[in-house]
Amino acid sequence: MKLLRWSVALSLAGMVGVVSAEGESDPTLARNLAATCANCHGTDGRAQAGPGMDALAGGDADRMMQKLRDFRSGARPATIMHQISRGYTEAQLQLIAAYFAARK
Amino acid sequence: MENRRNFLKRTALVGGVLALPGLAGCALPSRARGHVVVVGGGFGGATMAKYLRMWSSAGVDVTLIERNPQFISCPMSNLVIGGERTMADITMSYAGLRDKWGVRVMQDSVSAIDTTARSLRLASGGTLSYDRLVLSPGVDFMYDRVPGLESEDARSRVLHAWKAGAQTAALRKQLEEMPDGGVYALTIPKAPYRCPPGPYERACLVANYFSWAKPKSKVLVLDANEEITSKKGLFTKAFEKYAGILEYRPNSELREVDAGRRTAILDFESVRADVLNVVPPQRAGDIAASSGLKLVNGRWVDVDWLTFESLNTPGVHVIGDAIFPAPTMPKSGHVANQQAKVAAAAILSLLAGEPPNPAPLLMNTCYSFVDSKNVIHVSSVHRYDVATKTVLPVPGAGGVSVAANELEGVYAQAWARNIWADMLL
Numbered sequence: 001m002k003l004l005r006w007s008v009a010l011s012l013a014g015m016v017g018v019v020s021a022e023g024e025s026d027p028t029l030a031r032n033l034a035a036t037c038a039n040c041h042g043t044d045g046r047a048q049a050g051p052g053m054d055a056l057a058g059g060d061a062d063r064m065m066q067k068l069r070d071f072r073s074g075a076r077p078a079t080i081m082h083q084i085s086r087g088y089t090e091a092q093l094q095l096i097a098a099y100f101a102a103r104k
Numbered sequence: 105m106e107n108r109r110n111f112l113k114r115t116a117l118v119g120g121v122l123a124l125p126g127l128a129g130c131a132l133p134s135r136a137r138g139h140v141v142v143v144g145g146g147f148g149g150a151t152m153a154k155y156l157r158m159w160s161s162a163g164v165d166v167t168l169i170e171r172n173p174q175f176i177s178c179p180m181s182n183l184v185i186g187g188e189r190t191m192a193d194i195t196m197s198y199a200g201l202r203d204k205w206g207v208r209v210m211q212d213s214v215s216a217i218d219t220t221a222r223s224l225r226l227a228s229g230g231t232l233s234y235d236r237l238v239l240s241p242g243v244d245f246m247y248d249r250v251p252g253l254e255s256e257d258a259r260s261r262v263l264h265a266w267k268a269g270a271q272t273a274a275l276r277k278q279l280e281e282m283p284d285g286g287v288y289a290l291t292i293p294k295a296p297y298r299c300p301p302g303p304y305e306r307a308c309l310v311a312n313y314f315s316w317a318k319p320k321s322k323v324l325v326l327d328a329n330e331e332i333t334s335k336k337g338l339f340t341k342a343f344e345k346y347a348g349i350l351e352y353r354p355n356s357e358l359r360e361v362d363a364g365r366r367t368a369i370l371d372f373e374s375v376r377a378d379v380l381n382v383v384p385p386q387r388a389g390d391i392a393a394s395s396g397l398k399l400v401n402g403r404w405v406d407v408d409w410l411t412f413e414s415l416n417t418p419g420v421h422v423i424g425d426a427i428f429p430a431p432t433m434p435k436s437g438h439v440a441n442q443q444a445k446v447a448a449a450a451i452l453s454l455l456a457g458e459p460p461n462p463a464p465l466l467m468n469t470c471y472s473f474v475d476s477k478n479v480i481h482v483s484s485v486h487r488y489d490v491a492t493k494t495v496l497p498v499p500g501a502g503g504v505s506v507a508a509n510e511l512e513g514v515y516a517q518a519w520a521r522n523i524w525a526d527m528l529l
Contacts, residue, residue: 036466038522040518040519043529048518048525053519079512080483087487087501
């Protein structure tokens with residue numbers, strides 16, 4: 001039974017995009033993805049005071065998403081975010097933006 | 105928090121589908137209970153301790169064992185060596201983990217682990233039992249590969265300063281006391297070692313210090329590797345800026361040290377320095393290397409990349425510099441922090457009797473100062489690959505700076521503030 005559960009889990013690994021479409025029903029997935037941003041943007045998007053990093057907590061999801069799309073396309077100049085944002089799928093970025101928008 | 109509580113109620117009602125991650129009503133690991141012992145309070149271990157408490161809503165008991173009374177950061181420590189920062193700037197308290205997150209912080213070290221009984225013995229004499237153990241011991245040095253550095257006396261003359269702390273301050277003092285016209289020689293071991301760009305950053309910052317304080321002095325970089333191992337083009341440009349001060353020699357592996365004469369002995373020559381700084385070859389920290397965990401090349405712990413559990417020792421997870429790295433993944437503080445979060449999520453799932461996230465993702469950013477203000481970066485994103493059971497770099501993502509610049513100098517400092525807070529506050 002345990003083996004079966006694990007193999008189901010593994011077979012889902014290739015389907016992140018599909019799974020992400022139902023993101024809201026999987027809070028740990030969004031939480032885990034958003035945690036990859038925390039090193040620079042603060043735990044749960046609450047950045048430390050001082051210049052350099054945007055606080056993401058409580059931001060507008062659509063605006064964050066547009067910014068991320070523009071980083072990915074290169075439309076928005078960046079030192080590093082164009083390189084990092086290309087490592088995530090559109091669905092993953094949407095999960096991340098929604099997660100930070102929900103942090104008040 | 106309200107969403108989380110509602111979700112808990114929902115998952116309690118639909119427990120029957122908990123086995124299907126990613127579907128409606130999927131596993132939420134805050135149902136996890138148990139005691140996790142974390143050994144090592146660096147970038148990996150401190151992050152692990154905080155995130156286990158935060159993500160379990162304090163449902164999991166966490167003990168952090170760290171031998172030092174305070175956290176001292178390796179990233180940014182080259183700025184101390186270059187005279188741009190003080191030790192106080194890179195030293196932080198564990199009080200936040202203790203007081204805000206309820207982590208039991210013990211200043212102690214582990215002398216032995218009984219992985220069958222799931223207990224460990226402390227150097228101070230006590231015993232602790234665990235449901236899951238996390239080792240984040242960093243690296244220890246392979247002094248057997250550096251003849252001449254066997255004695256404590258030799259090691260106090262020829263410093264590594266590759267673990268931030270007393271050696272960082274001591275190396276700074278040696279540089280301050282060195283007369284103008286002296287030579288600072290830095291030896292770099294073959295990769296993999298902790299912090300690939302670190303030695304080149306250090307060479308730049310010492311050259312920067314010499315350029316205004318001791319302009320007749322020289323920096324000599326003796327690299328065992330055949331070329332610069334990180335941000336090669338950018339460091340090459342930085343080294344050109346220090347022409348006349350800094351000399352870089354590839355394929356220059358250290359074979360022996362004459363500590364009394366501060367001399368590095370290579371294959372075909374000996375190099376005498378006024379300050380000799382040897383970064384020795386490295387392996388997994390002692391406690392990980394000596395506890396029966398499966399190692400690769402006798403040096404690095406082999407882990408399951410979904411859980412960071414040892415491949416031969418159930419219940420023991422290893423993160424950070426001590427593990428055998430995935431392709432192109434550097435041994436960095438940033439990566440240790442990211443590994444800690446993947447492993448924390450997996451441990452909470454396992455403690456709740458649920459499968460771990462099948463598709464973890466990690467990313468890395470390393471900023472390096474090439475002088476007091478200008479900074480260069482390397483970045484990468486890595487995701488789990490089912491076929492190879494490791495994490496691989498995402499094609500098309502990541503990269504390096506176009507050129508050294510002051511804006512990234514601001515970002516580098518913001519990075520430090522935020523990652524320190526992410527692990528400790």
